[in-house]
Amino acid sequence: MGPHKHITLATDFYSASELLPASVFNAMAALAFIASAILALLSIQTPSLKPLLGYLLVTISLVPLVSLFAETRWIASMGGFPVIGSGQGVIKYFALLSIAILFIKPQLPHKQAIWLNIAPVMLVLLWIGGMKFTAIEAKGIEDLVLSSPLMSWMYQLWDVQTTSNLIGVYDLVAVVLLIAAIYYHKLVLPAIVMSGMVFVVTQTFLISFDASISADTLLTSTGHFLIKDLWFIANLILFYLLLKQQSPEKKTA
Structure with a gap:
């Protein structure tokens, strides 16, 4: 229903528009x-x-992921790669791709399955978290943060860039904690809670941010961007279950 600019960007890349x-x-x-x-x-x-x-999920994932080679996915005015623009929504398909691979190869070695599920989470936290230190991203999230009763208070204490920096630091600390949790299992729950809150709070923007909802298409492009974070919650659940399946010997190895 209606135009979808991100689909158009993908079809432009494949010269199919x-x-x-x-x-x-x-x-x-x-x-x-x-x-x-x-x-x-x-x-x-x-x-x-x-x-x-x-x-099917591999196909759904790869079509947009391959379009990351398009220049339109990066912010040319800031040097292009790795300064990601419209590709922020595309890299979320890595989460769906990892789930798809696990469906195809359920007998994947345990350690590989663990990394397969947590790598997309770490990628998005590292990449988009790193973007939070740029002025363009700080400004880009301002309206979202202002709309949120969970986060708007931050602007009462800090300016736009400092607030964005703090969110970026939170994301990067979550990445470190996830890596540590693989080797020190007592950190699993704190790591999952800390990183999971990023994606849970993102879902609240679907309610608080009016521009995420459309009367014509239900979700706008922003809404599509936000709801994709549910895939990362699935990654985290699988990550937790896979770690729980490890034997005591492997946990202490």
Whole structure:
């Protein structure tokens, strides 16, 4: 329903925008996500469908991820890579990709599965957390923070850039804690809570930030960007479950 600029950016990258109307590409994306939701529900009762679901999610993930090679995903005025612009929403597909791989290869070695699930979380916290130290990102999150009853108080204590810096520091500390938790399992819960709060608070913006909701399409591009953080919560749950499955011998190794 309606235009979606991020789909258009992807089709532009693949030189496909002129082949079909934008509404057709929107419908294709919608059908792919709906099909994955249906397969996810069916696979609960029929586990043999999980590999099929995994391959579909791999396709859904790779189409936008490959478009990261497009210059439009980076902020050219700040030197381009690694200063990420519209690609901030795209890198979230790494979370979905990791889940897909686990569906396809459930017998993946335990340590690899652990890193597979936590790597996307660390990537987004490190990358977007690092962006918080730039003026363009500090300004970019200002309206979101102002709308939030959980975060708006920060502007009463600090200016826009300092507030953004503090959020960035929080994100980077969460990354360190997640890495430490892999080797020191007593840190697992604090690490998951600290990093998980980033994504939980993001979901509250869907309520507090009016521009995330559209009367025509339910979610705006901003809303789509925000709701994708649910994938990282899934990564964290899988990370926790995988660590819990480790034997006592491996935990102390």
